[in-house]
Each structure stands twice: as C-alpha cells, then as structure tokens.
Amino acid sequence: MLPATAAALAVLAALLAWPVPALLARARWPRRDPLVALVCWQAIGLAGGLSMIGALLVHGLAPWGHSLPEAAWSVLTGDAAEDPVRGDHWVTLTLAGVLAVELVGVLVLSWVRTARTRRRHRELLEVVVRPAAVPDARLLEHPAPVAFCIPGARPLLVLSSGIVAELDEAQLAAVVAHERAHLREHHHLYLLPFVAWEAALPVLPAAARAHAAVRTLVEMRADDVALRSLDGAAPRRTLAQAIVAAAGGGGGAEVPSGALAVAGGAVRARVVRLLEPPSPLPGWARWLALLAAGLLLLAPTALLLLPVL
C-alpha cells in the first residue's frame, strides 16, 4: 500500500505539468542568467516525466509491496501480491507503461530523424558551398542574409553571400561567434527533449511553452558566450546590429522565415537584452535556482525509491 507516495507524486506531476512551467516562462530572471534557467527547464522536464510515470507505477504496484523497489522485485520474481489486485491497479500500470514507452520512444525517434535530416542537408550543402573568408565557415551563394550551423560530429557553419555583403567585419565575427557557441555547448541537445515531448504530449500546453522558452534561452546563452570572445568598442551593439540586419533582411518570400519569427517577440527580447543588459543574477540567487533544480529532481527520485511514507 503506497497511497501517500502515489498522491505526492501525482501532485508533483500536476504542478510540473502546468503552474511551474507557466511561472518560469513568465519570470523575468531567466534572461539575466540563461544557463541557470536552462538547467531549471531540464530539471522540470525530467522531474515532470519521472513523477507522472512514477505516480502511476507506484499506485499500480501497491499490492505487491511497501516500496517501489520491493514491489518491483516481487513482481519480477513472480511472488503473489500481498493485497488483492484491483482493476485500477492494472489500468495505472498499463498507463505507466504506455507513457514511458511513448516519452522514450518519441525521444529516440526524434533523435534518429533529426540526425538523418542533418546528414542529408550536410551532404547536399557540401556540394554547393565554398570556403568562406572566415575560418571553418562555408559560403552559400544566396542574396538573403542568413547564417546557420548544422550540429553533429562534423558540424557545418554556413554564411550566405547576402549576410557577408550586408554586415561589416565585426558584425560578421559576432554572428560566427554566436553560431560557434551553439556548436561548442551542444545546444541542440538541450532542445531535443523539448522538441520531442512537445510532439509526444500535444495536449499539454506546458510542453509548447517550455519548448519556446528553451529555444529563446539557448539563443540568449549563445549571445552571452559570443560576447566574451568579441573585442571591439561595443560588442553588444555590434551583435544587436547583426541580429537586426539579419532579421529584417530575411523577410519576404526569398527564404522561409522560421518558427522563431512566428513568436516575433523573441528576436526583440534578444536585441533589448543586448542594448540594455539586465544586471547579472547575484550569486546567491544562482545557487538558489540551481538548488531548486536539484531538489526538483531529488523529490520524485526519493519518493520512488524510499519506503512508503
């Protein structure tokens, strides 16, 4: 019998499915420290999945033992249940299984599909691009001002001839530094679970909200990392100029504008943040946020593993 544990996990799952992501998405502090905010989002995603599946599992396995490890062991060794097994136990067990398979399955599928698309795009691009003046970057002959990188074992950093023509040397260096930051910190891995889970749980509004927030934070983080490597009088202004030029010149029908453009405000938030930098998060606040993220992960883990409350 594990009613208190199952209830606690269910409450945690409900909190993480709606109010907590809503609060974090609306909070002002993440733009002051995108990296800490990204850690918090990962913790919310992981703890949310864990408590959702955990609540179902704990309830379903209740007849077999007093803690989840004990109950799971009795089931695996084929011991008879200590208490009568009712219909709702089977229903929650089935749901737990379906949910776990779906979340993990979609993640794996998304990974495989993304990797395949990346490889195909890289193979096609490699035929058309030429070496650019910037080291490690490739030039794609196209008038629209576009820059992007394809992450992976052999990353590809592409600049359009349009962006090279539009930006001055310092601005171009800022663009390249931003893209290199994405590659060096493997930002695509931060995004992957949120992309996958938005696809897996379309009914959960928090999934879409989390995905959008993480996307914006990853861009802000890349801006921050890029600024560190830039010299010149006003690197923040240089990067902001590059963003405005690339965003404004890319409109029209020449190239697809991308999902971020639909959000619109995300680009503006980046520019505002560069021009009027918010004060960095004080040390204690950083540690508090990281501690909260740690506790968030610890809570469902402890509830799952410890004997019944």
Added chain:
Amino acid sequence: MASLGELERAVMDRLWSAGGSVSAGDLRDGLADRGLALTTVHTVLTRLEQKGFVVHDDARPRRFRPRATREEHAAELMHEVLGQAGDRQAVLARFVGGVDAEEARLLRELLAGGPPA
C-alpha cells in the same frame, strides 16, 4: 586522399563552369592534378546524380551536365534546409529568423535608440 564531399564539389565546380555537358573522361583530365581513376569520377558522378545535382542525356549516356545552376541549387537548398522540418525539429541552429516588416521597423527603432516597444 580527398573526401568524397570535396571531390563532389570539385566535379560540380567543373561542370558549372563548363556550361554544357561534359564526359567523365574530360572531367578526369580536368582534375588531373588529383590523379583520379575514371571509376572514381564515375562514382562521384553517380552520387551527384542521386543527389539531384547532375543529369545525363539518354541519347548520350556518357556525357553529364548540371541539373541547375549553382544559384538555383543554393536557393532550393535554402528553402529545404530552413523550411519547416529544419526549424521545428532543431535540425540546425539559425542565427536569427526573418521577421515581418513591422517588426523589422521596431527593431531598427530600438537600435537607433528610439522609444522601446
């Protein structure tokens, strides 16, 4: 030994600058400094044909020409790579997406120190 990707690029550069159809033998001779075997050139051409960069006339199966210009391929690729699939699945990291005219005006105002939006 150069990578296949690099060879493909070299062959396409030749085909694009030739401005007509070229035989595999001519391509090998044109890339003589690389010391390629004719079979290698054929392998590269086959791969390029599969990727949709190269076509050959049915009447003259040994001569190859580019399916489209470099600029046309670049435009097609730009659409495919930056299209829906690339964006939604985080296949790539784009510096910044395009915004509509109104938003672009707001951004320029911000940069000029105008009233914050």
